[in-house]
Amino acid sequence: MDTDIARARGVYGRLIDPDATGFGARLDVTPDDRADEVSLRLSRLFGERPELAGVMIRLGGRDVGVSTPARLRAAAGQANVAVPEAGMADRASLPGLSGQYRAIRFACGSAGCGAAQTLSYYDPRLHPVCAEAGHGAMELQR
Numbered sequence: 494m495d496t497d498i499a500r501a502r503g504v505y506g507r508l509i510d511p512d513a514t515g516f517g518a519r520l521d522v523t524p525d526d527r528a529d530e531v532s533l534r535l536s537r538l539f540g541e542r543p544e545l546a547g548v549m550i551r552l553g554g555r556d557v558g559v560s561t562p563a564r565l566r567a568a569a570g571q572a573n574v575a576v577p578e579a580g581m582a583d584r585a586s587l588p589g590l591s592g593q594y595r596a597i598r599f600a601c602g603s604a605g606c607g608a609a610q611t612l613s614y615y616d617p618r619l620h621p622v623c624a625e626a627g628h629g630a631m632e633l634q635r
């Protein structure tokens with residue numbers, strides 16, 4: 494189990510803020526969950542509960558580390574630069590996917606800004622960012 498935790502810290506390292514200790518929710522993951530899947534679930538959680546300062550990622554009931562919205566945004570931004578195309582073609586070519594997608598809405602969280610964007614699928618590497626300077630990543634809407 495310790496090996497699993499260590500491995501999980503590696504896999505989810507970019508989602509975890511080593512300095513964060515506070516969290517208001519837990520997210521249980523399995524050893525098979527990919528980092529982008531966990532990132533998506535964290536995005537949803539933070540989107541649904543904006544008051545959350547952090548979420549403890551847990552594997553098999555053991556604490557892995559705390560993810561924060563800032564860390565999540567930074568991870569999405571970094572990955573966005575590093576691998577802008579990865580994964581997109583795979584998803585686009587999946588047979589039968591077209592009838593299953595749903596619109597995923599994002600909106601800028603800055604006060605007074607009405608910027609919004611709708612995607613047919615979510616890729617944390619391509620997390621929408623508000624066009625206004627300084628507004629940063631948009632928030633996932635329900």
Ligand SMILES: [Zn+2]
Pocket residue numbers: 601602603606607608623624625628
């Ligand atoms: Zn904005």
